[in-house]
Amino acid sequence: MAGEEQLVEVGGRTLRLRNLDKVLYPSTGTTKGELLHYLTGVAGLLLPHLRDRPATRKRWPDGVEAGPTFFEKNVPRGAPSWLRDVTLPAPGSTKDREMVTYPLIDDLAGLMWAANLAALELHVPQWRVGPRGAAKNPDLLVIDLDPGPPAGLPQCAEVALAVRERLQEDGLDPHPVTSGGKGMQLYAAVSGKQDSATVSDYAHRLAEELEKSLPRLVVSRMNKNLRKNRVLLDWSQNNGAKTTICPFSPRGRERPTAAAPRSWDELSDPGSLLQLEFGDVLERIEDVGDPLASSLPSGGATGVGPKVPTS
Structure with a gap:
């Protein structure tokens, strides 16, 4: 029934999932549960493209045909303690004047967490963060x-x-x-x-x-x-x-x-x-599989491509 909650274990993480039968795509009747099914199926291919990239989410809490919809950069209140994050200067701001704490979604539990909040889109930059949280050059x-x-x-x-x-x-x-x-x-x-x-x-x-x-x-x-x-x-x-x-x-x-x-x-x-x-x-x-996997960087790999010409 709508409004029900389920506690699930995903990779050793505990998640509280809500409203799995909520319709997010009215034209096809596609529910949040079906969104989670899709993400579970593609997780092994999607996660290498997300790994170590700060994730901006676009959320549709009431589905794609109802408002509001908004981009979310910061980790919201109530996020699980196990979710990795990184704090970086806000895009376009003077260095260190304004900071954003982004989630780093690098496992299936992180994908489930984002989908549970009706984050239907995951947007990432062309660069990753290093082990100490600093932004690297684009790969x-x-x-x-x-x-x-x-x-x-x-x-x-x-x-x-x-x-x-x-x-x-x-x-x-x-x-x-x-x-x-x-x-x-x-x-x-x-x-x-x-x-x-x-x-x-x-x-x-x-x-x-x-x-x-x-x-x-x-x-x-x-x-x-x-x-x-x-x-x-x-x-x-x-x-x-x-x-x-x-x-x-x-x-x-x-x-x-x-x-x-x-x-x-x-x-x-x-x-x-x-x-x-x-x-x-x-x-x-x-x-x-993933046609990109053999030639694009994943999992923090660097130096797999050439330099671009500068003139």
Whole structure:
């Protein structure tokens, strides 16, 4: 019944789960219990992408069709004592003038805790924290492909292939993730030896270059009046203060979609490319696992990618 609580043991942690039959996605009747089922199924693939990255959560306490919804950075009151956290200067603030204590979600119990609070999205930066809690240099470069209507996934796939070719010229090995929203992201491992500003500047130059070579399809500027039927190459996600939806994270959309790593072969047939829902992701990981796992850093690994060119 609605309002009931259950005490469960997850990896030696005790959790108090509430309202498991609460509908979070009314269009499909998807409940909090089904959200927890999805997260349990993908935890082994999702957690390496979350590990040691401060997690910003977007919460929908009353489901995706009702308010309020809000981003949450700080660890809220009542969080379990076993939840790891890290205190860092707030994004954009003067150093040490304002601090935020973020959760570090690195086990299934942490995922269950976040989902129990109706945190339907998990957003992370492209950098990790070290063992003493200091922010490291980024180990990922991300290009966010955001289509302006009526453009959609087919146009994103066409642009993604062009971005891939350009990144490979510089020795980077990008991999696509459909966002669960409108577009997709491309991730590439970088060395961890350059700061966020250097990586962001490189991504900006790349976006401007592709805008010049594909002017009818690509835009590098945020102006909304420029984006109709074109794909924004959002290079700004590499700013050290920015976060991006984590691969395998659920999304707070009308339907229960998720950010889903894809293969380049799938992008070769853009007309059949769709955003994937929970059941789709759970079914496909039995066959393909995580297409990102072999080439992107996980579990604190560093130095697995190249430096980006600085000019």
